[in-house]
Amino acid sequence: MNEIKHIFFDLDHTLWDFEKNAALAFEKIFEELDFEIDSQEFITTYNPINVAYWKLYERNEIDQESLRVNRLKDAFEAIDYPISLEQINTISNLFIAYLTTNNHLIDGTIETLEYLKDNYKLHIITNGFSFVQEVKLQKSNLDKYFITITNSELAGHKKPHENIFQYALSLANASKNQSIMIGDSIEADVLGAINFGMKAVYFNPANEHVSHEEIIQIQKLTQLKNIL
Incomplete structure (x- = not known):
């Protein structure tokens, strides 16, 4: 060395600290959209899905748009929460906007x-x-x-x-x-x-x-x- x-x-x-900052962003989003979802429970489901999609993205197996949408789609499906593609796009845009409002x-x-x-x-x-x-x-x-x-x-x-x-x-x-x-x-x-x-x-x-x-x-x- x-x-x-x-x-x-x-x-x-x-x-x-992506996990902590992401959890706070989702908490704000779910409150704003009046979604009855526990943000900590959601992030526990979302994190491994997000990691898996990032690995696909890093290997050029998916594009940026697929990463952005499908990680959320799969997470909501995993917690059995019905959601439309329009709502997913709204959440994705809010997530990018709110993610950096916390910087742990x-x-x-x-x-x-x-x-x-x-x-x-x-x-x-x-x-x-x-x-x-x-x-x-x-x-x-x-x-x-x-x-x-x-x-x-x-x-x-x-x-x-x-x-x-x-x-x-x-x-x-x-x-x-x-x-x-x-x-x-x-x-x-x-x-x-x-x-x-x-x-x-x-x-x-x-x-x-x-x-x-x-x-x-x-x-x-x-x-x-x-x-x-």
Whole structure:
């Protein structure tokens, strides 16, 4: 790790607490639309469906519109709540609008970034929709920590494709051996970076089993202090 000069972070689920912020957004939406749905129960159903659709999106098996609509459609079907396509589109638009009105961060985010910022150049690589990710970074005051922001729309490729990592390194004027990727997705962030030739750290707060035993894992962001 002595060669590392550039640290690349994923955003959602790694620094920005998507689950908590999404639950608050849905709570506001259901109240506004007078839906008798428990937002916490809904988010518990929605989260794994959302993750599954994001994996399809990352593999270019679905487009952005399918992701936007079908993750909600499947979640409402799973809780057996009748809903029209028009209502799904309304909720989807409100969700994007309300998601960034709350900007809770993963525990240890600021402490960790403050520790790293003086000795490393920090960057973001995200597959999230660019206009939403920019607002998240600004409203959460995370943007001040990062020199470059790479999103999949600008790069033309999504993680785990090697081209997005190449784009990010070129933007940061960094080399592979000087760079490390930190993220919560074993496939998109960690294996994507490793297959490209970068080092990587798997942020695994749930301590899920990983078949790749050689991969460096952390359960808390502050554990990066022991690595970097």
